[in-house]
Amino acid sequence: MNKKVEEIQNWYRNERELSNYSIMDVGETLNKLAEKGLIWILKDLKDITEFEGIVIDYYLNKYRVDQIYDNLEDLIQIPPFNDACAMTPSKSSKKIIPRQKQQPTLEVRDVKQFIGYKKAKEIEKRIIELCKNFPSFEVDHIVKQIERSAESIKKSIQIGEQIYVREKFNQYSIAIGSAKETSAWLKVSLGQKYITKTQFEELDNMIDQVVSILTKTLSNIKEKEGKVLDFPNPYTPNVRNFGAYNNALLLVEKIYEVTRKKEYWKEKNLVSEMRKQATSCVANIAEAHQLYIKKKFRFFYSECANYKNVKN
Template sequence: MNEIVGQIQESYRAERIRVSYCVFDIGAYLKNLAEKGFIWILKEMKDLSDAEKILIDHYLIEYRANQIYDNLDDCLNMQTHKNNSAATSDKSTQSTTPTKEKQAKKQQHLEVRDVKQFIGYKKAKELETNIIELCKNFPSYEVDHIVNQIERSAGSIKERIEMGEQIYVGEKFNQYSIAIGSAKETSAWLQVSLGQKYITQVQFNELDNLTTQVVSILTKNLSNIKEKEGKGMDLPNPFTPNVKNFGAYTNALQLVDKIYEITDRREFRKEKDLVKIIRKRATSSVANLAEAHQLYIPKKFRFFNDSLKALDGLHSLLETSLIKGIIPEKELKEINELRISIRNVLSMKMKNISDEKAS
């Protein structure tokens, strides 16, 4: 992997020199790299200008879901094979080793189906349709928050399933992993909505059951692929734990309920902007915690870290509320105890992930 990271960084340095450091040309190159899923690799370079850093951060955020952190050799081989296939000569054919031929074939034996006939796609589409219809009855002040987030995550499930219908085994796992994470995030937003009584228990059960069905279908598909077409490939375990059995997740939902209860009081009525961002920080901790329950360890680590950042941002905002005298110190202490308990679990999980990667 280190060799591939170095190769991509050196290719970028060469391109940078070729275009004479022209920001527009570099920007186009960086966008292309982000779309392919490799822009994160440049973040480690020490010789970046401020303009480059800004562009890299911009495209990393815009194409966050595209980034590929595992099986880089497979993905690079895919693109190299595609770019060079037209220019392959007899000489290069003779020099190709049997191992490389085997690897190339190994990545290209999935049958591409009509995704619209796939039961997982149909279920995901049904889920998105039902959620969009349901969100029409949400309070208007949640349109820029819960409504946007749950519609986005539900739409991502269907989109990623469609993008996963291709010949490359590794990329199918990547797209399905994102879809699974989005399904778990959607379930989290449904639980937040239930907690605020925006939806009924019956509505929650119906939609949450749909998300569970989608995850089960995708998991079963990946399990079959790993057992058959994916033999010999370094593919992740397709089975993900149930986030509802994760204590930190349950505590995070309790934290959200507490935050909504407090910010709904008369003292906060003149602090609409503060209320909005406090609620966003609290719900973001839940959403990221849920989305972390997908296949690839680096993505799991990243979402756990985003949940931690949301919790820390929430603490700062609550202290601001204390300074303004709109939240009692005793209540802030109770919230912090809950927040810290979540933080401690996430920190421990992240340490375990780091230790596993190091071993």
């Protein structure tokens, strides 16, 4: 790989970590790279999120004719043009631009041996088996959503097992949010008698264990690296004690009760949308209980929109 390409990729990873994966900040950084003709360099990165992939494709298409593929070594720096984030100067330049301060890194473990990963993998496996017995009309909603959120716990733990400290916090935050969302879908499934109380309690207990393991891991990192990096508190509140969560569960019960009435039998699309919006309220409230404030606001905003859709 061209050294300049690798340098730009590492610069982008660092910028992304410093922004705590803020959608707006990441989007702005990608836009600047596109305008400078460098967005193509990120196209084949293996650690980008789905959101980043969509934005990269968009800007690559928009600025395709502006992309620079040759003479990359002549580049001195890339945006944002501040002293802390400047790139290494080219050989032909005598100007010395300071590098960014080295960030603490972690030793990469074998994620398959991590107890948190093993439990997350087992949760996903059990949920897939349970969902085989769900009603066919729930396949396109609850089944897909709970399988997606369960898979996200495992995948986020996998991605989080790397040297970048901030990225580990970010991915574990996503895993914690996905775990709480999975628990919410299980609660909804229990309420509709798709699963038994015993099945719910066993899986919910495993989810609590995963959250506890991830939280303890981050707590140890924060204690070790907290003097260098400003990390959020890894201890998330118990969503079961949150009034809005419990009210949203009651809303789901009422929506399912109402939509089972005879007058709704011919309104399949309406019934599906009402149930979808109501259950999404529960899921978003649960997933919002993670580490970063911006993420909480995003999920709470989605929950408000879903609630309005239910009322309308």
